[in-house]
Amino acid sequence: xxxxxxxxxxxxxxxxxxxxxxxxxxxxxxxxxxxxxxxxxxxxxxxxxxxxxxxxxxxxxxxxxxxxxxxxxxxxxxxxxxxxxxxxxxxxxxxxxxxxxxxxxxxxxxxxxxxxxxxxxxxxxxxxxxxxxxxxxxxxxxxxxxxxxxxxxxxxxxxxxxxxxxxxxxxxxxxxxxxxxxxxxxxxxxxxxxxxxxxxxxxxxxxxxxxxxxx
DNA sequence: AAGGTCCCCAACCGCTTGTCA
DNA sequence: CTGACAAGCGGTTGGGGACCT
Numbered sequence: 001x002x003x004x005x006x007x008x009x010x011x012x013x014x015x016x017x018x019x020x021x022x023x024x025x026x027x028x029x030x031x032x033x034x035x036x037x038x039x040x041x042x043x044x045x046x047x048x049x050x051x052x053x054x055x056x057x058x059x060x061x062x063x064x065x066x067x068x069x070x071x072x073x074x075x076x077x078x079x080x081x082x083x084x085x086x087x088x089x090x091x092x093x094x095x096x097x098x099x100x101x102x103x104x105x106x107x108x109x110x111x112x113x114x115x116x117x118x119x120x121x122x123x124x125x126x127x128x129x130x131x132x133x134x135x136x137x138x139x140x141x142x143x144x145x146x147x148x149x150x151x152x153x154x155x156x157x158x159x160x161x162x163x164x165x166x167x168x169x170x171x172x173x174x175x176x177x178x179x180x181x182x183x184x185x186x187x188x189x190x191x192x193x194x195x196x197x198x199x200x201x202x203x204x205x206x207x208x209x210x211x212x213x214x215x
Numbered sequence: 216a217a218g219g220t221c222c223c224c225a226a227c228c229g230c231t232t233g234t235c236a
Numbered sequence: 237c238t239g240a241c242a243a244g245c246g247g248t249t250g251g252g253g254a255c256c257t
Contacts, residue, residue, distance in 0.1 A: 015225075015251085037242060053243075054226065089245060104246070105224055220256075227249070234242080 012046045016055055020045055024052055025060055058099045065097035069106060077103055078111075 012020075027043035033056065036049030045052060058064075069077070073095055080091045088100035088107075095103065 013227075034243085049242075051226075058225075086246065100245075101225075109223065222254080230245085232244075
């Protein structure tokens, strides 16, 4: 509590208890979100505002989804990461009920630590092209973005992803992932168009965009 | 069974951005 | 404009459970 004569508040750290969660929920119910720095005074919690905000946003906030990400959600993460890089909070806005922390953790766990592999190991499984839906829009954009990958289409040996830039790597992964999770070529096309235009208004109707950050 | 290693994720830290007097 | 403070963001850590050996 005391160091070199200076008084300092000793904040609680580490995992939250059920009691603390209750206190925080009560506080937010009464006072609403925000003004986190005053939570300690008003709620009886001995936590920093930062800690309270994080606990609320990542765990207590209503509307949060639990459990594994769906293949669709995974697909969206890969698409958007390819467009924006590590903009976790921006990406999270397009995944209702998921937090930036969750998405960040997912990304790190599944993609960030790619170990170098030999070229011969990096082979995309052959798929039946008939099962893929037609590219109904913006074919040119997709083909441009996919240039390194689309030559004789699937089944080819690609370059080593570990030698790529992050965003290139993401697109490589998205292409591979497409086969594994059944995403449509069209969803990739949409991502490509958005990357091209970078117009906020274009988002309408492409994905469900939350009205605000509170779900 | 037990000791070691790996992996996931909740929570932390430092930095940046926003706001307001 | 500027300084102080709050909020937000992204990188990192470490506790603990799962999985070897």
